[in-house]
Amino acid sequence: MPTLKPLRLLAGAMVCAAAAAHADPLSYARYDQVRTADLHLDLKADFSHKTLTGYAELTLNWIDKSARALVLDTRDLSIAKVQVLNADGTWAPASYLLDKLDPARGQALRIALPGNGGQPNGQPNKVRIYYHTAPTATALQWMSPQQTMSGKRPFMFSQSEEINARSWAPVQDTPAVRFTYSARIDAPAGLRVVMSAENDQKATGAGGWKFTMPQPIPSYLLAIAIGEIDVRNLGPRTAVYAEPARIEAAAYEMADTEKMVSAAEALYGPYRWGRYDMIVLPPSFPIGGMENPRLTFVTPTMIAGDRSLVDLIAHELAHSWSGNLVTNASWKHFWLNEGFTTYVTTRVVEKLYGAEVADINLQVEQEEAMASLPEIAPAKQALITRDADVDPATYTDGGLVYPKGAWFLRTLEQRAGRDVFDPFLRGWFDQHAFQSATTDEFLVYLHKNLLDAHPDIMSDAEVNEWVYGAGIPAAAKHVASPRLAAIDIARTAWLKGELPTKDLDPKNWIALEWMHFLNDIDGKATAAQMKDLDAAYALGKSGNDEIAYRFFLSSIKAGYNVRGPLEKFLLSVGRQKFVVPLYTALLKTPDDRAWAKAVYATARPHYHPETQASVDKQFAKK
Ligand code: BES
Numbered sequence: 001m002p003t004l005k006p007l008r009l010l011a012g013a014m015v016c017a018a019a020a021a022h023a024d025p026l027s028y029a030r031y032d033q034v035r036t037a038d039l040h041l042d043l044k045a046d047f048s049h050k051t052l053t054g055y056a057e058l059t060l061n062w063i064d065k066s067a068r069a070l071v072l073d074t075r076d077l078s079i080a081k082v083q084v085l086n087a088d089g090t091w092a093p094a095s096y097l098l099d100k101l102d103p104a105r106g107q108a109l110r111i112a113l114p115g116n117g118g119q120p121n122g123q124p125n126k127v128r129i130y131y132h133t134a135p136t137a138t139a140l141q142w143m144s145p146q147q148t149m150s151g152k153r154p155f156m157f158s159q160s161e162e163i164n165a166r167s168w169a170p171v172q173d174t175p176a177v178r179f180t181y182s183a184r185i186d187a188p189a190g191l192r193v194v195m196s197a198e199n200d201q202k203a204t205g206a207g208g209w210k211f212t213m214p215q216p217i218p219s220y221l222l223a224i225a226i227g228e229i230d231v232r233n234l235g236p237r238t239a240v241y242a243e244p245a246r247i248e249a250a251a252y253e254m255a256d257t258e259k260m261v262s263a264a265e266a267l268y269g270p271y272r273w274g275r276y277d278m279i280v281l282p283p284s285f286p287i288g289g290m291e292n293p294r295l296t297f298v299t300p301t302m303i304a305g306d307r308s309l310v311d312l313i314a315h316e317l318a319h320s321w322s323g324n325l326v327t328n329a330s331w332k333h334f335w336l337n338e339g340f341t342t343y344v345t346t347r348v349v350e351k352l353y354g355a356e357v358a359d360i361n362l363q364v365e366q367e368e369a370m371a372s373l374p375e376i377a378p379a380k381q382a383l384i385t386r387d388a389d390v391d392p393a394t395y396t397d398g399g400l401v402y403p404k405g406a407w408f409l410r411t412l413e414q415r416a417g418r419d420v421f422d423p424f425l426r427g428w429f430d431q432h433a434f435q436s437a438t439t440d441e442f443l444v445y446l447h448k449n450l451l452d453a454h455p456d457i458m459s460d461a462e463v464n465e466w467v468y469g470a471g472i473p474a475a476a477k478h479v480a481s482p483r484l485a486a487i488d489i490a491r492t493a494w495l496k497g498e499l500p501t502k503d504l505d506p507k508n509w510i511a512l513e514w515m516h517f518l519n520d521i522d523g524k525a526t527a528a529q530m531k532d533l534d535a536a537y538a539l540g541k542s543g544n545d546e547i548a549y550r551f552f553l554s555s556i557k558a559g560y561n562v563r564g565p566l567e568k569f570l571l572s573v574g575r576q577k578f579v580v581p582l583y584t585a586l587l588k589t590p591d592d593r594a595w596a597k598a599v600y601a602t603a604r605p606h607y608h609p610e611t612q613a614s615v616d617k618q619f620a621k622k
């Protein structure tokens, strides 16, 4: 939560939209005609070719009895054959067509429904698509043994959100459709396979790794990881998976997870997904965390050694209610996933670590949101664009909806009081459980369950300002933590040279206080001051990457040489949120640029393809 810029993978994607108004413009699926009820994947992982090969079997619910085709989303899939199930249980070949590639959406796979095979209207209950993925599949990263901790075995992981599931399975790749799934995965001996499903800790993989996901999920929550992976139980329904060399540190860092699940349940009702496990991925995992159900994926950079970044776990856990249980109906309604989750996160943090820490957390989040506004076009500062547009290029800023959505809910909470607001929010999750929702549906719910009875809480005009307006409404309350106010005073005096570095006295600062201190020296501190800070507190060696990252960024801007520790950081951290701004800052002077180029030459193979693409883009500029 502290920094609010996870990469929005589709940002800026241009789509020439021919899609109907009911549809998700990022999917070709006609889910008004047919919906996937269940998916079975039978795949073999081949590390030497970097492919998954096998078939996907979709169980279908036909809604439109006159529909004569099934349209699925794909990207870079090689289709070998398609079969449909006859009424007598035999499989019949079906003809199909792959559209030409659309850069934003991929390729529609259009399957014709043959004859009637004894099926009502010729619409089969099941189809099978035999296929293999491309080594360049956008969702998958295939890593050589050298890119792992042990250096002995290869590793592979997926990142499907927002629309990359289609690069490893032909599906209706829209969050408007939910299905249960199962899988059988073959992998080389000695490697473990885990998925966003029931993982059997005792499984050996003999006869294939088997998974079932009994709760219906949208496609972007399909996830898989394969590698040399150990598991350590943390509590009765929580465990952590990681590479063997990291499992100990991971178990220590995540010790509070079971308590977090209980805290979230006390606020928003039973956890509905069985177990809450996590997997710590290799450093090239391009984001902080991903809320894959039953198995959150996290960056190893969250292992700070002192549990100072566990709000990331609180965030991914919160998605078990906001996002995974109640899902944005299309990516235009992204704030329903991330804004709600950001709000819930702070509530969980408060339960575990107290109101003082939660307030510090919230203030840093609010201040970073305010600071980000000048860089975001006003039209992109809304929670959602009002027009019935179908062009994803007009979607709102993917970073701002986190704190702004949370701030909107916080404002309602503060005015309504928790006695009223908490049951209201819990009701939203309960009444829309395992469904996809739109902003309009939330606004109807808001009026019916809160504002109609308490119109003084918020006027329609103010609701509209939050949802459709730019910036943060003037009426919004800003958190003012006394601990952060004291740091502001110290920072000002220090920047003026009136307070010696050693008298900053940060012994008792938590990581968020350091982040708050560093956020406001950026572009203001001199090289000499950065040097002092470095000598006194060795921030470049901080185990907390949020701190080290901010220290590096300010150092580069101040012209203070941090190349030793920075090189180590760039070679060991692959998270886009850190890596891209650091290279961007380095490219501003010729000397730094030359140095950055050399470092990047070594670091690049260790980054995720998405991260490589973003950094490449920076180097390509002027
Ligand atoms: N669901 C997001 C990650 C995501 C968003 C992936 C959009 C692809 C497209 C996840 O829950 C998230 O928000 N992760 C944050 C961490 C969080 C603590 C703010 C991240 O990765 O930085």
Ligand code: ZN
Pocket: 315, 316, 319, 337, 338, 341
């Ligand atoms: Zn999130």
